[in-house]
Amino acid sequence: SAVISQKPSRDICQRGTSLTIQCQVDSQVTMMFWYRQQPGQSLTLIATANQGSEATYESGFVIDKFPISRPNLTFSTLTVSNMSPEDSSIYLCSVRTGDGYTFGSGTRLTVV
Amino acid sequence: GQNIDQPTEMTATEGAIVQINCTYQTSGFNGLFWYQQHAGEAPTFLSYNVLDGLEEKGRFSSFLSRSKGYSYLLLKELQMKDSASYLCAVEAYGQNFVFGPGTRLSVLP
Numbered sequence: 445s446a447v448i449s450q451k452p453s454r455d456i457c458q459r460g461t462s463l464t465i466q467c468q469v470d471s472q473v474t475m476m477f478w479y480r481q482q483p484g485q486s487l488t489l490i491a492t493a494n495q496g497s498e499a500t501y502e503s504g505f506v507i508d509k510f511p512i513s514r515p516n517l518t519f520s521t522l523t524v525s526n527m528s529p530e531d532s533s534i535y536l537c538s539v540r541t542g543d544g545y546t547f548g549s550g551t552r553l554t555v556v
Numbered sequence: 557g558q559n560i561d562q563p564t565e566m567t568a569t570e571g572a573i574v575q576i577n578c579t580y581q582t583s584g585f586n587g588l589f590w591y592q593q594h595a596g597e598a599p600t601f602l603s604y605n606v607l608d609g610l611e612e613k614g615r616f617s618s619f620l621s622r623s624k625g626y627s628y629l630l631l632k633e634l635q636m637k638d639s640a641s642y643l644c645a646v647e648a649y650g651q652n653f654v655f656g657p658g659t660r661l662s663v664l665p
Contacts, residue, residue: 445601477653486643486658487599502652536598544589545645545653547598 445541446471450548457527457555464523465551467537472517477538477545478510487536493520527555558582558646560656567662568634576629576659578644584651590618590629591643593658599643602629631661639663 447470457463467476475494479487490510491499499512513521524531532555537548559581568574580588587606591599603611605620605627617630629642641658648654 487655489652489654492652540653544601544604546601550598552596 445544446473446539446546448537448539448546448548450537450551452551453549454552455554457553459528459555461527462523462525463527463553464521465535465537466521467519467548469518469539473539473541474517475540476514476520477540478512478520478522479536479538479547481534481536481550483533490522490535524553527553529555531555558648558651558654560644560646560654562642562644562656562659564657565660565662567664568631570634570636570663570665572634573630573632574634574661576631576642576661578627578629578656580625580627580644580646580656582625582646582648582651582654584649585622586647586649588618588620588627589645589647589653590616590627591645591655593641593643595640602642634663636663636665 449468478490481487489502490505491501493499493512493514495514495517511523534550534552536550538545561579589604590602592602593599603618610619615632620627639662641660643655643658645655
């Protein structure tokens, strides 16, 4: 299965600022997925990132708030823009592999 | 869309057996996954069921009935390290991979 390197692992940010999260995969993958996991809750899909096209966002998530880049088949970034305390969550990237979905180690974001 | 349901919390004793149920409603079902997530960590893959029946993998087994929209994860010989959240997730054609709410399992000595 794929190995994903995600960074930063955690950050504390001031409200109104932006944070960019990076995921690097050790193999080429068509689709990468970005999830949010709020405290004590399950994972919610934010968007699907395809190389060479605009990301597809789920209901409740918009590009202006969560811009995504996918410059090649092994890398993607998610930016959390104009942050507020409600954005405090764990953000995870994921890829589909032969035996399921593999996740990055997650980014624990705290907005103060 | 998809609708997935799991019990919120379960408690079991070390050495015992526990069954965590998952019910789902979806069209174009393609497969069901079980993940384990320890607090503060990313989910890790446990099992994948596409066809009806039981898949056994060591102490963990997963069962699927597509006609009933039902799956369960069976954990045998429970250990303290099995205390975690267990997430079922459904993959469907033309739809995204959706996670259930998760079941928080506490294993007591």
